Amino acid sequence: MRVTEPGYVPPSEDYWMALMNQGEFAAFPAPEAEPEEIWEGLGMGRGHPIPMPGLWDLEGGEPDWRRARALLESGQPLTVTVVGYNRGGLIVQAERLPRGFIPASHLLQFPNALNGPSRKSALARYVGQTLQVRVIEVDEVGGRFVLSERLAHQDEARIEALLAELRPGEVRRGTVTKVAAFGAFVDLGGFEGLLHISEMSWGRVTDPGAIVQVGQELEVLVLDVLPEERRVQLSLKRLKPDPWETVAQRYQVGQVVEGVVTTVTHFGAFVRLEEGVEGLLHVSEFGDAGGDHPRESVREGQCLRVRIVSIDPAARRIGLSRRGLH
The missing domain is CATH 2.40.50.140 (Nucleic acid-binding proteins)
Structure with missing residues:
Protein backbone atom coordinates (compact mmCIF):
# COMPACT_ATOMS: atom_id res chain seq x y z
CA MET A 1 0.00 0.00 0.00
CA ARG A 2 1.29 3.48 -0.89
CA VAL A 3 0.82 6.36 1.53
CA THR A 4 2.24 9.85 1.23
CA GLU A 5 2.99 13.08 3.06
CA PRO A 6 0.35 15.84 2.79
CA GLY A 7 0.85 17.88 -0.34
CA TYR A 8 3.27 15.39 -1.91
CA VAL A 9 2.05 13.92 -5.21
CA PRO A 10 3.79 10.58 -5.88
CA PRO A 11 5.39 10.34 -9.34
CA SER A 12 4.23 7.80 -11.89
CA GLU A 13 6.02 4.52 -12.50
CA ASP A 14 7.39 5.93 -15.77
CA TYR A 15 8.88 8.83 -13.82
CA TRP A 16 10.68 6.50 -11.42
CA MET A 17 12.16 4.43 -14.22
CA ALA A 18 13.37 7.55 -16.02
CA LEU A 19 14.68 9.03 -12.78
CA MET A 20 17.00 6.10 -12.23
CA ASN A 21 18.38 6.56 -15.74
CA GLN A 22 18.42 10.32 -16.28
CA GLY A 23 17.64 12.28 -13.17
CA GLU A 24 14.78 14.06 -11.49
CA PHE A 25 13.85 16.21 -14.46
CA ALA A 26 14.12 13.40 -17.03
CA ALA A 27 12.25 13.34 -20.29
CA PHE A 28 10.64 10.11 -21.45
CA PRO A 29 11.65 7.61 -22.62
CA ALA A 30 14.89 7.45 -20.65
CA PRO A 31 18.12 6.40 -22.37
CA GLU A 32 20.30 3.68 -20.95
CA ALA A 33 23.07 4.80 -18.61
CA GLU A 34 26.21 3.32 -17.11
CA PRO A 35 26.01 1.94 -13.54
CA GLU A 36 28.81 4.29 -12.45
CA GLU A 37 26.75 7.29 -13.51
CA ILE A 38 23.59 6.10 -11.80
CA TRP A 39 24.86 4.55 -8.57
CA GLU A 40 28.06 6.47 -7.86
CA GLY A 41 28.98 6.09 -4.21
CA LEU A 42 27.15 2.78 -3.74
CA GLY A 43 30.19 0.70 -4.64
CA MET A 44 28.56 -0.89 -7.66
CA GLY A 45 31.06 -1.08 -10.51
CA ARG A 46 30.76 -2.37 -14.02
CA GLY A 47 29.18 -5.75 -14.33
CA HIS A 48 26.82 -5.26 -11.39
CA PRO A 49 23.10 -4.94 -12.12
CA ILE A 50 21.52 -1.51 -11.70
CA PRO A 51 19.13 -1.71 -8.72
CA MET A 52 15.75 -0.27 -9.57
CA PRO A 53 13.75 1.61 -6.89
CA GLY A 54 11.62 -1.45 -6.16
CA LEU A 55 14.69 -3.41 -5.08
CA TRP A 56 15.99 -1.08 -2.39
CA ASP A 57 16.19 -2.90 0.93
CA LEU A 58 18.45 -3.50 3.87
CA GLU A 59 21.54 -5.62 3.91
CA GLY A 60 21.30 -8.52 6.34
CA GLY A 61 17.62 -8.18 7.18
CA GLU A 62 14.16 -7.09 6.11
CA PRO A 63 13.33 -3.37 6.33
CA ASP A 64 10.77 -2.30 8.90
CA TRP A 65 7.97 -0.96 6.69
CA ARG A 66 5.60 -0.68 9.63
CA ARG A 67 7.95 1.79 11.31
CA ALA A 68 8.31 3.63 8.00
CA ARG A 69 4.52 4.09 7.79
CA ALA A 70 4.37 5.17 11.45
CA LEU A 71 6.99 7.85 10.77
CA LEU A 72 4.94 9.11 7.84
CA GLU A 73 1.74 9.30 9.88
CA SER A 74 3.39 10.99 12.87
CA GLY A 75 5.45 13.44 10.83
CA GLN A 76 8.38 12.89 13.17
CA PRO A 77 11.79 13.74 11.72
CA LEU A 78 14.54 11.13 11.57
CA THR A 79 18.27 11.11 10.95
CA VAL A 80 19.63 9.32 7.88
CA THR A 81 23.09 8.81 6.43
CA VAL A 82 23.78 9.55 2.77
CA VAL A 83 25.27 6.42 1.18
CA GLY A 84 25.09 7.39 -2.48
CA TYR A 85 23.39 9.44 -5.14
CA ASN A 86 22.06 9.46 -8.68
CA ARG A 87 21.22 12.39 -10.91
CA GLY A 88 17.81 12.70 -9.28
CA GLY A 89 18.93 12.99 -5.67
CA LEU A 90 20.44 11.16 -2.72
CA ILE A 91 20.34 7.53 -1.59
CA VAL A 92 20.15 7.33 2.21
CA GLN A 93 19.98 4.73 4.95
CA ALA A 94 18.71 4.66 8.53
CA GLU A 95 18.86 1.77 10.96
CA ARG A 96 16.14 -0.86 10.43
CA LEU A 97 14.42 1.22 7.76
CA PRO A 98 14.24 0.67 4.00
CA ARG A 99 16.91 2.34 1.90
CA GLY A 100 15.51 5.76 1.10
CA PHE A 101 15.63 8.40 -1.58
CA ILE A 102 15.68 12.21 -1.21
CA PRO A 103 14.77 14.01 -4.47
CA ALA A 104 17.14 16.91 -5.15
CA SER A 105 14.17 19.30 -5.04
CA HIS A 106 13.62 18.26 -1.39
CA LEU A 107 17.16 19.09 -0.28
CA LEU A 108 17.37 22.17 1.93
CA GLN A 109 20.24 23.90 0.15
CA PHE A 110 20.70 22.52 -3.32
CA PRO A 111 20.79 24.60 -6.53
CA ASN A 112 18.47 22.66 -8.80
CA ALA A 113 19.62 24.68 -11.81
CA LEU A 114 22.87 22.69 -11.87
CA ASN A 115 23.34 20.01 -14.49
CA GLY A 116 26.02 17.70 -15.80
CA PRO A 117 29.33 17.50 -13.89
CA SER A 118 28.41 20.39 -11.57
CA ARG A 119 25.25 18.63 -10.41
CA LYS A 120 27.12 15.35 -9.97
CA SER A 121 29.82 17.04 -7.91
CA ALA A 122 27.27 18.85 -5.70
CA LEU A 123 25.42 15.61 -4.95
CA ALA A 124 28.65 13.69 -4.33
CA ARG A 125 29.58 16.06 -1.50
CA TYR A 126 26.60 14.78 0.51
CA VAL A 127 27.92 11.18 0.69
CA GLY A 128 28.78 10.32 4.30
CA GLN A 129 26.77 13.21 5.77
CA THR A 130 23.83 12.79 8.12
CA LEU A 131 20.61 14.68 7.39
CA GLN A 132 17.40 15.40 9.29
CA VAL A 133 14.45 14.38 7.09
CA ARG A 134 10.74 13.64 7.09
CA VAL A 135 9.02 10.78 5.32
CA ILE A 136 6.85 11.85 2.37
CA GLU A 137 6.09 8.53 0.66
CA VAL A 138 5.98 4.88 1.69
CA ASP A 139 5.29 2.29 -0.99
CA GLU A 140 6.11 -1.18 0.29
CA VAL A 141 4.91 -2.91 -2.87
CA GLY A 142 7.08 -0.69 -5.04
CA GLY A 143 9.89 -0.77 -2.49
CA ARG A 144 10.07 3.02 -2.26
CA PHE A 145 10.82 5.10 0.79
CA VAL A 146 10.95 8.80 -0.13
CA LEU A 147 12.13 11.52 2.22
CA SER A 148 12.41 15.31 2.41
CA GLU A 149 15.05 17.40 4.14
CA ARG A 150 13.18 20.59 3.32
CA LEU A 151 10.00 19.60 5.18
CA ALA A 152 12.00 18.56 8.24
CA HIS A 153 13.21 22.15 8.62
CA GLN A 154 9.96 24.05 8.65
CA ASP A 155 9.58 27.07 10.91
CA GLU A 156 10.18 25.30 14.23
CA ALA A 157 9.32 28.34 16.36
CA ARG A 158 5.97 28.70 14.62
CA ILE A 159 5.20 25.01 15.02
CA GLU A 160 6.11 24.96 18.71
CA ALA A 161 3.96 28.03 19.33
CA LEU A 162 1.00 26.41 17.60
CA LEU A 163 1.40 23.14 19.52
CA ALA A 164 1.56 25.08 22.79
CA GLU A 165 -1.55 27.05 21.84
CA LEU A 166 -3.77 24.15 20.77
CA ARG A 167 -6.10 22.70 23.39
CA PRO A 168 -8.19 19.51 23.27
CA GLY A 169 -11.86 20.33 22.85
CA GLU A 170 -11.43 23.53 20.88
CA VAL A 171 -12.66 23.99 17.31
CA ARG A 172 -10.14 25.06 14.70
CA ARG A 173 -10.41 25.93 11.03
CA GLY A 174 -7.95 24.30 8.67
CA THR A 175 -7.27 23.20 5.12
CA VAL A 176 -7.10 19.60 3.92
CA THR A 177 -3.62 19.04 2.50
CA LYS A 178 -3.66 15.30 1.85
CA VAL A 179 -6.18 12.46 1.73
CA ALA A 180 -4.90 8.94 2.37
CA ALA A 181 -6.39 5.51 2.99
CA PHE A 182 -6.18 6.01 6.78
CA GLY A 183 -7.68 9.51 6.83
CA ALA A 184 -6.61 13.05 5.98
CA PHE A 185 -4.13 15.69 7.09
CA VAL A 186 -5.40 19.17 7.92
CA ASP A 187 -3.14 22.23 8.01
CA LEU A 188 -3.99 24.22 11.13
CA GLY A 189 -1.72 27.13 10.28
CA GLY A 190 1.76 25.72 9.81
CA PHE A 191 1.30 22.27 11.29
CA GLU A 192 -0.79 19.37 10.04
CA GLY A 193 -3.08 17.41 12.30
CA LEU A 194 -4.39 13.95 11.52
CA LEU A 195 -8.09 13.48 10.86
CA HIS A 196 -8.30 9.70 11.16
CA ILE A 197 -10.85 7.81 9.07
CA SER A 198 -12.63 6.72 12.27
CA GLU A 199 -13.19 10.39 13.21
CA MET A 200 -14.62 11.55 9.89
CA SER A 201 -18.22 10.49 10.34
CA TRP A 202 -20.49 8.70 12.78
CA GLY A 203 -21.28 6.42 9.86
CA ARG A 204 -19.15 3.84 8.13
CA VAL A 205 -16.39 5.40 5.99
CA THR A 206 -14.55 3.31 3.43
CA ASP A 207 -13.19 6.13 1.28
CA PRO A 208 -11.90 9.25 3.06
CA GLY A 209 -11.92 11.01 -0.32
CA ALA A 210 -15.71 10.80 -0.30
CA ILE A 211 -15.79 12.88 2.90
CA VAL A 212 -13.08 15.51 2.35
CA GLN A 213 -10.99 16.75 -0.59
CA VAL A 214 -7.55 18.33 -0.86
CA GLY A 215 -7.83 22.12 -0.59
CA GLN A 216 -11.12 22.01 1.28
CA GLU A 217 -11.46 24.36 4.25
CA LEU A 218 -13.32 22.95 7.21
CA GLU A 219 -13.75 23.16 10.95
CA VAL A 220 -12.39 20.33 13.08
CA LEU A 221 -12.41 19.48 16.76
CA VAL A 222 -9.03 19.06 18.44
CA LEU A 223 -9.08 15.68 20.17
CA ASP A 224 -5.54 15.46 21.48
CA VAL A 225 -2.28 17.40 21.33
CA LEU A 226 1.03 15.60 21.86
CA PRO A 227 3.80 18.21 21.52
CA GLU A 228 6.65 15.81 22.33
CA GLU A 229 5.47 13.39 19.66
CA ARG A 230 4.53 16.30 17.38
CA ARG A 231 1.06 14.88 16.83
CA VAL A 232 -2.35 16.50 16.77
CA GLN A 233 -5.45 14.34 16.50
CA LEU A 234 -8.59 15.84 15.01
CA SER A 235 -12.24 14.92 14.62
CA LEU A 236 -14.92 15.97 12.20
CA LYS A 237 -17.76 13.77 13.40
CA ARG A 238 -17.70 15.07 16.98
CA LEU A 239 -18.84 18.48 15.79
CA LYS A 240 -22.22 16.79 15.35
CA PRO A 241 -24.28 14.98 18.00
CA ASP A 242 -23.80 11.22 18.27
Whole structure:
Protein backbone atom coordinates (compact mmCIF):
# COMPACT_ATOMS: atom_id res chain seq x y z
CA MET A 1 0.00 0.00 0.00
CA ARG A 2 1.29 3.48 -0.89
CA VAL A 3 0.82 6.36 1.53
CA THR A 4 2.24 9.85 1.23
CA GLU A 5 2.99 13.08 3.06
CA PRO A 6 0.35 15.84 2.79
CA GLY A 7 0.85 17.88 -0.34
CA TYR A 8 3.27 15.39 -1.91
CA VAL A 9 2.05 13.92 -5.21
CA PRO A 10 3.79 10.58 -5.88
CA PRO A 11 5.39 10.34 -9.34
CA SER A 12 4.23 7.80 -11.89
CA GLU A 13 6.02 4.52 -12.50
CA ASP A 14 7.39 5.93 -15.77
CA TYR A 15 8.88 8.83 -13.82
CA TRP A 16 10.68 6.50 -11.42
CA MET A 17 12.16 4.43 -14.22
CA ALA A 18 13.37 7.55 -16.02
CA LEU A 19 14.68 9.03 -12.78
CA MET A 20 17.00 6.10 -12.23
CA ASN A 21 18.38 6.56 -15.74
CA GLN A 22 18.42 10.32 -16.28
CA GLY A 23 17.64 12.28 -13.17
CA GLU A 24 14.78 14.06 -11.49
CA PHE A 25 13.85 16.21 -14.46
CA ALA A 26 14.12 13.40 -17.03
CA ALA A 27 12.25 13.34 -20.29
CA PHE A 28 10.64 10.11 -21.45
CA PRO A 29 11.65 7.61 -22.62
CA ALA A 30 14.89 7.45 -20.65
CA PRO A 31 18.12 6.40 -22.37
CA GLU A 32 20.30 3.68 -20.95
CA ALA A 33 23.07 4.80 -18.61
CA GLU A 34 26.21 3.32 -17.11
CA PRO A 35 26.01 1.94 -13.54
CA GLU A 36 28.81 4.29 -12.45
CA GLU A 37 26.75 7.29 -13.51
CA ILE A 38 23.59 6.10 -11.80
CA TRP A 39 24.86 4.55 -8.57
CA GLU A 40 28.06 6.47 -7.86
CA GLY A 41 28.98 6.09 -4.21
CA LEU A 42 27.15 2.78 -3.74
CA GLY A 43 30.19 0.70 -4.64
CA MET A 44 28.56 -0.89 -7.66
CA GLY A 45 31.06 -1.08 -10.51
CA ARG A 46 30.76 -2.37 -14.02
CA GLY A 47 29.18 -5.75 -14.33
CA HIS A 48 26.82 -5.26 -11.39
CA PRO A 49 23.10 -4.94 -12.12
CA ILE A 50 21.52 -1.51 -11.70
CA PRO A 51 19.13 -1.71 -8.72
CA MET A 52 15.75 -0.27 -9.57
CA PRO A 53 13.75 1.61 -6.89
CA GLY A 54 11.62 -1.45 -6.16
CA LEU A 55 14.69 -3.41 -5.08
CA TRP A 56 15.99 -1.08 -2.39
CA ASP A 57 16.19 -2.90 0.93
CA LEU A 58 18.45 -3.50 3.87
CA GLU A 59 21.54 -5.62 3.91
CA GLY A 60 21.30 -8.52 6.34
CA GLY A 61 17.62 -8.18 7.18
CA GLU A 62 14.16 -7.09 6.11
CA PRO A 63 13.33 -3.37 6.33
CA ASP A 64 10.77 -2.30 8.90
CA TRP A 65 7.97 -0.96 6.69
CA ARG A 66 5.60 -0.68 9.63
CA ARG A 67 7.95 1.79 11.31
CA ALA A 68 8.31 3.63 8.00
CA ARG A 69 4.52 4.09 7.79
CA ALA A 70 4.37 5.17 11.45
CA LEU A 71 6.99 7.85 10.77
CA LEU A 72 4.94 9.11 7.84
CA GLU A 73 1.74 9.30 9.88
CA SER A 74 3.39 10.99 12.87
CA GLY A 75 5.45 13.44 10.83
CA GLN A 76 8.38 12.89 13.17
CA PRO A 77 11.79 13.74 11.72
CA LEU A 78 14.54 11.13 11.57
CA THR A 79 18.27 11.11 10.95
CA VAL A 80 19.63 9.32 7.88
CA THR A 81 23.09 8.81 6.43
CA VAL A 82 23.78 9.55 2.77
CA VAL A 83 25.27 6.42 1.18
CA GLY A 84 25.09 7.39 -2.48
CA TYR A 85 23.39 9.44 -5.14
CA ASN A 86 22.06 9.46 -8.68
CA ARG A 87 21.22 12.39 -10.91
CA GLY A 88 17.81 12.70 -9.28
CA GLY A 89 18.93 12.99 -5.67
CA LEU A 90 20.44 11.16 -2.72
CA ILE A 91 20.34 7.53 -1.59
CA VAL A 92 20.15 7.33 2.21
CA GLN A 93 19.98 4.73 4.95
CA ALA A 94 18.71 4.66 8.53
CA GLU A 95 18.86 1.77 10.96
CA ARG A 96 16.14 -0.86 10.43
CA LEU A 97 14.42 1.22 7.76
CA PRO A 98 14.24 0.67 4.00
CA ARG A 99 16.91 2.34 1.90
CA GLY A 100 15.51 5.76 1.10
CA PHE A 101 15.63 8.40 -1.58
CA ILE A 102 15.68 12.21 -1.21
CA PRO A 103 14.77 14.01 -4.47
CA ALA A 104 17.14 16.91 -5.15
CA SER A 105 14.17 19.30 -5.04
CA HIS A 106 13.62 18.26 -1.39
CA LEU A 107 17.16 19.09 -0.28
CA LEU A 108 17.37 22.17 1.93
CA GLN A 109 20.24 23.90 0.15
CA PHE A 110 20.70 22.52 -3.32
CA PRO A 111 20.79 24.60 -6.53
CA ASN A 112 18.47 22.66 -8.80
CA ALA A 113 19.62 24.68 -11.81
CA LEU A 114 22.87 22.69 -11.87
CA ASN A 115 23.34 20.01 -14.49
CA GLY A 116 26.02 17.70 -15.80
CA PRO A 117 29.33 17.50 -13.89
CA SER A 118 28.41 20.39 -11.57
CA ARG A 119 25.25 18.63 -10.41
CA LYS A 120 27.12 15.35 -9.97
CA SER A 121 29.82 17.04 -7.91
CA ALA A 122 27.27 18.85 -5.70
CA LEU A 123 25.42 15.61 -4.95
CA ALA A 124 28.65 13.69 -4.33
CA ARG A 125 29.58 16.06 -1.50
CA TYR A 126 26.60 14.78 0.51
CA VAL A 127 27.92 11.18 0.69
CA GLY A 128 28.78 10.32 4.30
CA GLN A 129 26.77 13.21 5.77
CA THR A 130 23.83 12.79 8.12
CA LEU A 131 20.61 14.68 7.39
CA GLN A 132 17.40 15.40 9.29
CA VAL A 133 14.45 14.38 7.09
CA ARG A 134 10.74 13.64 7.09
CA VAL A 135 9.02 10.78 5.32
CA ILE A 136 6.85 11.85 2.37
CA GLU A 137 6.09 8.53 0.66
CA VAL A 138 5.98 4.88 1.69
CA ASP A 139 5.29 2.29 -0.99
CA GLU A 140 6.11 -1.18 0.29
CA VAL A 141 4.91 -2.91 -2.87
CA GLY A 142 7.08 -0.69 -5.04
CA GLY A 143 9.89 -0.77 -2.49
CA ARG A 144 10.07 3.02 -2.26
CA PHE A 145 10.82 5.10 0.79
CA VAL A 146 10.95 8.80 -0.13
CA LEU A 147 12.13 11.52 2.22
CA SER A 148 12.41 15.31 2.41
CA GLU A 149 15.05 17.40 4.14
CA ARG A 150 13.18 20.59 3.32
CA LEU A 151 10.00 19.60 5.18
CA ALA A 152 12.00 18.56 8.24
CA HIS A 153 13.21 22.15 8.62
CA GLN A 154 9.96 24.05 8.65
CA ASP A 155 9.58 27.07 10.91
CA GLU A 156 10.18 25.30 14.23
CA ALA A 157 9.32 28.34 16.36
CA ARG A 158 5.97 28.70 14.62
CA ILE A 159 5.20 25.01 15.02
CA GLU A 160 6.11 24.96 18.71
CA ALA A 161 3.96 28.03 19.33
CA LEU A 162 1.00 26.41 17.60
CA LEU A 163 1.40 23.14 19.52
CA ALA A 164 1.56 25.08 22.79
CA GLU A 165 -1.55 27.05 21.84
CA LEU A 166 -3.77 24.15 20.77
CA ARG A 167 -6.10 22.70 23.39
CA PRO A 168 -8.19 19.51 23.27
CA GLY A 169 -11.86 20.33 22.85
CA GLU A 170 -11.43 23.53 20.88
CA VAL A 171 -12.66 23.99 17.31
CA ARG A 172 -10.14 25.06 14.70
CA ARG A 173 -10.41 25.93 11.03
CA GLY A 174 -7.95 24.30 8.67
CA THR A 175 -7.27 23.20 5.12
CA VAL A 176 -7.10 19.60 3.92
CA THR A 177 -3.62 19.04 2.50
CA LYS A 178 -3.66 15.30 1.85
CA VAL A 179 -6.18 12.46 1.73
CA ALA A 180 -4.90 8.94 2.37
CA ALA A 181 -6.39 5.51 2.99
CA PHE A 182 -6.18 6.01 6.78
CA GLY A 183 -7.68 9.51 6.83
CA ALA A 184 -6.61 13.05 5.98
CA PHE A 185 -4.13 15.69 7.09
CA VAL A 186 -5.40 19.17 7.92
CA ASP A 187 -3.14 22.23 8.01
CA LEU A 188 -3.99 24.22 11.13
CA GLY A 189 -1.72 27.13 10.28
CA GLY A 190 1.76 25.72 9.81
CA PHE A 191 1.30 22.27 11.29
CA GLU A 192 -0.79 19.37 10.04
CA GLY A 193 -3.08 17.41 12.30
CA LEU A 194 -4.39 13.95 11.52
CA LEU A 195 -8.09 13.48 10.86
CA HIS A 196 -8.30 9.70 11.16
CA ILE A 197 -10.85 7.81 9.07
CA SER A 198 -12.63 6.72 12.27
CA GLU A 199 -13.19 10.39 13.21
CA MET A 200 -14.62 11.55 9.89
CA SER A 201 -18.22 10.49 10.34
CA TRP A 202 -20.49 8.70 12.78
CA GLY A 203 -21.28 6.42 9.86
CA ARG A 204 -19.15 3.84 8.13
CA VAL A 205 -16.39 5.40 5.99
CA THR A 206 -14.55 3.31 3.43
CA ASP A 207 -13.19 6.13 1.28
CA PRO A 208 -11.90 9.25 3.06
CA GLY A 209 -11.92 11.01 -0.32
CA ALA A 210 -15.71 10.80 -0.30
CA ILE A 211 -15.79 12.88 2.90
CA VAL A 212 -13.08 15.51 2.35
CA GLN A 213 -10.99 16.75 -0.59
CA VAL A 214 -7.55 18.33 -0.86
CA GLY A 215 -7.83 22.12 -0.59
CA GLN A 216 -11.12 22.01 1.28
CA GLU A 217 -11.46 24.36 4.25
CA LEU A 218 -13.32 22.95 7.21
CA GLU A 219 -13.75 23.16 10.95
CA VAL A 220 -12.39 20.33 13.08
CA LEU A 221 -12.41 19.48 16.76
CA VAL A 222 -9.03 19.06 18.44
CA LEU A 223 -9.08 15.68 20.17
CA ASP A 224 -5.54 15.46 21.48
CA VAL A 225 -2.28 17.40 21.33
CA LEU A 226 1.03 15.60 21.86
CA PRO A 227 3.80 18.21 21.52
CA GLU A 228 6.65 15.81 22.33
CA GLU A 229 5.47 13.39 19.66
CA ARG A 230 4.53 16.30 17.38
CA ARG A 231 1.06 14.88 16.83
CA VAL A 232 -2.35 16.50 16.77
CA GLN A 233 -5.45 14.34 16.50
CA LEU A 234 -8.59 15.84 15.01
CA SER A 235 -12.24 14.92 14.62
CA LEU A 236 -14.92 15.97 12.20
CA LYS A 237 -17.76 13.77 13.40
CA ARG A 238 -17.70 15.07 16.98
CA LEU A 239 -18.84 18.48 15.79
CA LYS A 240 -22.22 16.79 15.35
CA PRO A 241 -24.28 14.98 18.00
CA ASP A 242 -23.80 11.22 18.27
CA PRO A 243 -26.97 9.86 16.60
CA TRP A 244 -26.98 6.82 18.89
CA GLU A 245 -27.58 9.01 21.94
CA THR A 246 -31.11 9.78 20.71
CA VAL A 247 -31.78 6.72 18.58
CA ALA A 248 -34.55 5.48 20.94
CA GLN A 249 -36.45 8.69 20.29
CA ARG A 250 -36.64 8.02 16.55
CA TYR A 251 -36.98 4.25 16.34
CA GLN A 252 -39.13 1.69 18.16
CA VAL A 253 -39.32 -2.10 18.10
CA GLY A 254 -41.90 -3.19 15.51
CA GLN A 255 -41.43 -0.07 13.38
CA VAL A 256 -41.04 -0.62 9.62
CA VAL A 257 -38.39 1.59 8.07
CA GLU A 258 -36.41 1.92 4.86
CA GLY A 259 -32.65 1.66 4.68
CA VAL A 260 -29.75 1.11 2.32
CA VAL A 261 -27.57 -2.00 2.39
CA THR A 262 -23.96 -1.01 3.11
CA THR A 263 -22.25 -4.37 3.63
CA VAL A 264 -23.17 -7.99 2.90
CA THR A 265 -21.45 -10.77 4.85
CA HIS A 266 -21.92 -14.52 5.25
CA PHE A 267 -24.06 -13.94 8.38
CA GLY A 268 -26.31 -11.22 6.98
CA ALA A 269 -26.29 -7.59 5.87
CA PHE A 270 -25.83 -4.19 7.48
CA VAL A 271 -28.47 -1.63 6.60
CA ARG A 272 -27.99 2.12 7.05
CA LEU A 273 -31.09 3.74 8.52
CA GLU A 274 -29.51 7.22 8.69
CA GLU A 275 -26.00 8.64 8.80
CA GLY A 276 -24.20 6.95 11.67
CA VAL A 277 -26.92 4.40 12.43
CA GLU A 278 -26.81 0.94 10.92
CA GLY A 279 -28.76 -2.17 11.82
CA LEU A 280 -27.99 -5.83 11.29
CA LEU A 281 -30.29 -7.89 9.11
CA HIS A 282 -29.24 -11.37 10.21
CA VAL A 283 -29.44 -14.17 7.66
CA SER A 284 -32.05 -15.89 9.84
CA GLU A 285 -34.31 -12.82 9.43
CA PHE A 286 -34.30 -12.76 5.62
CA GLY A 287 -37.62 -14.63 5.54
CA ASP A 288 -38.80 -16.16 2.27
CA ALA A 289 -36.20 -14.13 0.35
CA GLY A 290 -33.30 -16.02 1.95
CA GLY A 291 -30.94 -18.18 -0.11
CA ASP A 292 -27.77 -20.15 0.47
CA HIS A 293 -25.83 -16.91 0.85
CA PRO A 294 -27.09 -13.42 1.72
CA ARG A 295 -25.67 -12.11 -1.56
CA GLU A 296 -28.28 -14.15 -3.39
CA SER A 297 -30.94 -11.97 -1.75
CA VAL A 298 -29.49 -8.50 -1.24
CA ARG A 299 -26.67 -6.34 -2.58
CA GLU A 300 -24.77 -3.25 -1.48
CA GLY A 301 -26.63 -0.07 -2.35
CA GLN A 302 -30.04 -1.76 -2.43
CA CYS A 303 -32.92 -0.01 -0.66
CA LEU A 304 -34.87 -2.31 1.68
CA ARG A 305 -37.98 -2.19 3.85
CA VAL A 306 -37.15 -3.77 7.20
CA ARG A 307 -38.75 -4.17 10.60
CA ILE A 308 -36.91 -3.26 13.77
CA VAL A 309 -36.84 -6.25 16.15
CA SER A 310 -34.41 -4.99 18.79
CA ILE A 311 -32.70 -1.78 19.88
CA ASP A 312 -29.69 -1.51 22.20
CA PRO A 313 -28.39 2.09 22.16
CA ALA A 314 -25.63 1.39 24.70
CA ALA A 315 -24.18 -1.36 22.52
CA ARG A 316 -24.96 0.65 19.36
CA ARG A 317 -26.97 -2.21 17.91
CA ILE A 318 -30.27 -2.47 16.08
CA GLY A 319 -31.67 -5.83 14.96
CA LEU A 320 -33.67 -5.94 11.72
CA SER A 321 -35.95 -8.44 9.97
CA ARG A 322 -37.61 -8.88 6.57
CA ARG A 323 -40.00 -11.59 7.73
CA GLY A 324 -43.51 -10.85 6.56
CA LEU A 325 -42.41 -7.90 4.40
CA HIS A 326 -42.54 -7.84 0.61
